[in-house]
Amino acid sequence: MLRARDYAWNMPQIIHGPTLLATERDGDTFRWRIMHGDHEQSFYVEIAGSLVPEGLEEPLRFAVESKGETPLLDLLAGNTVPKRIRILSTGVFVVDADGSEQSISARWRSSPLPLFAPAG
Numbered sequence: 001m002l003r004a005r006d007y008a009w010n011m012p013q014i015i016h017g018p019t020l021l022a023t024e025r026d027g028d029t030f031r032w033r034i035m036h037g038d039h040e041q042s043f044y045v046e047i048a049g050s051l052v053p054e055g056l057e058e059p060l061r062f063a064v065e066s067k068g069e070t071p072l073l074d075l076l077a078g079n080t081v082p083k084r085i086r087i088l089s090t091g092v093f094v095v096d097a098d099g100s101e102q103s104i105s106a107r108w109r110s111s112p113l114p115l116f117a118p119a120g
Contacts, residue, residue, distance in 0.1 A: 012036040012076045018045070018067040027051070030067045034081050043072060044084040051089060060105070063087050071104060 017032030027049035034043050045068025053065045062070045064087060071085055071092045084095040091105030 010037050011079060012081045014069070014072065014076070015040070017043075018069065025049075028067075032068070032072060034076070036081050041081060042083075043081060045072070045087065046084065047087045048089060051087065056089075060087070060089075060091065063092050074104070 012034050013036075015033050015035045018030035019032075021029045021031055021044075023029045025046065028047045030045045030047070032043040032045065034041050047064055047068070051060075051064050053061045056064060059070065068085060068087060071087075075082060075085075075094075082094045083097065085104070086093045086095055086101065091103050093101040093103050093105075095101050
C-alpha cells in the first residue's frame with residue numbers, strides 16, 4: 001500500500017541551484033540539481049541573451065526572473081524532470097534528448113497567472 005510519505009519521497013524536488021554556468025552561448029545557462037526518489041540529476045535552463053525581465057509580459061517574465069525555476073516547478077508538480085529547457089522570446093520549450101523542442105508555454109497562457117511565481 002502506498003503511503004503519503006512514500007509518495008512525497010518519490011516526488012522530484014529541487015535540492016540546489018540555480019548555478020550560473022560559463023558557456024560560449026549568447027545568453028545565460030543555469031544548472032539546477034533535482035532529487036527524484038534516490039536519483040540526483042541535473043536540469044539545465046538556457047535563457048536567450050536578448051531577454052530582460054523588464055521588457056517581457058507575464059508569465060514569460062517570471063520564467064526569466066526566476067532563472068527557470070517557475071517552469072521547473074510546474075514540470076516537477078507533474079512529476080516530470082526533463083534534462084533541459086530553453087526560454088526564448090517566443091516562449092518556454094522543453095528540449096528532448098534528440099534536440100527537438102516542445103512548447104510548454106500554452107499551459108501558462110490558459111490561465112491568467114502562472115502556476116508558480118518567484119518568491120520575493
